[in-house]
């Protein structure tokens with residue numbers, strides 16, 4: 656059975672939403688969702704104080720009052736940096752050995768926070784999954800991510816793996832090796848370009864049955880070794896966003912189209928509003944036949 660078949664479809668097909676970073680003041684931050692003209696969002700993890708059950712319940716009430724649907728909660732960990740590729744390799748996700756156990760404990764806490772919010776998908780960057788399956792670190796990463804997936808299953812939740820650092824074939828092998836029926840993919844086509852991990856549309860076709868979320872983000876490839884490429888406003892990079900949405904549709908994906916723009920301030924808001932308008936046009940063409 657496809658992982659998507661069990662997903663509760665409360666939203667309209669391909670509902671346009673936004674990726675929301677919340678930091679230390681999530682109650683203020685969630686207003687940003689309405690400010691860009693949408694009502695669904697993926698939410699980054701808030702500061703530790705908000706993970707406490709009483710505070711989480713308070714936040715849920717606020718979100719409900721505002722009429723916002725949180726579709727996914729994203730894990731993030733202290734000490735992660737996306738400065739350049741070697742730094743990502745050393746600091747991001749469950750791959751760095753020194754922080755693995757502490758991050759698993761924190762991830763479980765984030766899962767419980769998401770459960771109080773009534774959110775059944777928790778997403779995470781695994782980090783640089785070793786490309787070679789006989790790398791001893793590979794089995795350890797499968798084990799820790801598998802343990803997290805099992806914890807989520809106990810909560811009635813799914814784990815969504817953000818794409819980017821690995822190639823499509825490595826991601827597919829990782830999903831097979833995990834062998835859990837509650838693990839899917841949050842497909843970010845721009846990340847594959849920014850990390851030089853191959854053609855995102857080919858990778859999307861490879862893991863299509865696992866896709867339970869996506870980021871509508873754009874970018875151009877790196878020009879220097881070890882550097883990341885450059886994120887661009889939606890429609891101005893190399894993703895080919897209409898082709899991306901069409902491919903999602905062909906693969907039977909009906910979940911949210913979550914705009915992600917990883918800058919801050921007024922320009923971020925302006926770019927998200929433009930991205931929303933672009934996606935509305937594309938969605939009308941794609942769903943209209």
Ligand code: MG
Nearest residue numbers: 817843870915
């Ligand atoms: Mg992303």
